[in-house]
Amino acid sequence: MWIANLEILEKSIAPDAISVCTDAWGRTATALRTADLDDMPDNLSEASDTVLVLAIGRWNEEALAEVFRRHSGPVYAVANQVLRDEGAAREITHDAFVQLWYRPEAYDPERGSLRAFLLNFSHSRAIDRLRATRRRERREETEVRTGATPEYDLEHEVMRLALADSLREAVDGLPSNERRAIELAYFGGYTYKETAVLLGEPEGTVKSRIKSALRRMQASLASGGILGADL
């Protein structure tokens, strides 16, 4: 098949030459190599995410519906966890799927799962809104926060409740300084530099803690059989 031929062609050229084929050409080729529409199951619920994205590229609305069924809950949840605003989270989730409909080529299977791609869209949009709100509030208050926010502990509890059991275990298993760094950065929407100020620690230390925390969570979730599942 043509698809297989493309794979052979790619293997026969230098890695540097492959990396040059980025963006629309490279991504399109990747999608084509990964799935052939002739091989798409009649029942879309059995199709892989990559095949569904390829079908969306051909304006297959049922494929988008299947992606929505699989991933919309977490996409909505992460925006709501960050913003604590159901209306805003709904808008972001809406935009995530409309964006996928019009620009499916933005998803590159080589840069992670479709779930991670959609969640990153949702999370980054939520963070953008949160930061914009903070900037506005700062202008209005004409002051800059220099210490931990008094509502942090309460927020921390709300965040914990929003986590799935398996993940709550992984997060609770982190050393407290790593857990606080993750929560402030991911759910609080603070950059690592802002997180460092909030925690009163050097920026390099916070970067290291975030990295260490993700490594620990990765190990914990993998040992529980969570990571590696087809999400």
Added chain:
Amino acid sequence: MTLSHEELRSLLAASALNALPEDEAEQLERHLKRCSHCRTELVEYETTTSMLADPSAQPPAGLWDEIVATIEHAGPEPMPQSLRRVVKRRSWWVQGWAMAAAGAAAAVVVLAVAVANLQGDVNHLQNQAIENLLPSAVANALSSPGHHVVQLRTPTGGDVARAILTSGGNAYLVPTSLQGLGARRTYQLWALSRGEPVSLGVLGASPGISLFRVESGMTALMLTAEPRGGVAQPTLPVLARAGVPTID
């Protein structure tokens, strides 16, 4: 300030949390385009952070209906279904053609070198045409004065077909390593003419040599795989392409 590789690498975990300041996020994004090691490491972190969303969460009621309403109505007046599909497919496709147009200009510049390098291939094609008793028109074209031979290449550089362009405008597509498609699909040849895709012919699932015409203003040839019977506007990404020299 320009960051070193190690400094950029130290930002990956924070990037997976969307916790980088804008300037550092931009530098890292540029770095990721050329560093596969960092891309791989980032994917690992992002896979972990993707677990931070509750996998059992449900979307709000009615959201899917809102999405359908958005994608099915381009404006206040619903567009006819058939027209809507053509317009939307084109909007994605045109990006590819715009890139192709930019690439075609460069392709023409290097064509003289490419044609010189192809001389051996031309001889081979000529022999192949004669040996296999392919249409004598192809052999004539290869020996006609002022003809050009261009290679249709995949995005990864694979050579899948040659096009022989005669000075009179007649042209021949000679597949060299095109794999057969399934029964429900066909190859289709296109030209980029003044920035717009123009169909040059539906070639079938396992094309042989095909005759087509090259007109003034065509700057690139493109090959796509389409549903059987072909389409009015290309709907699949370009599988292979070639720049077209100026036709006298």
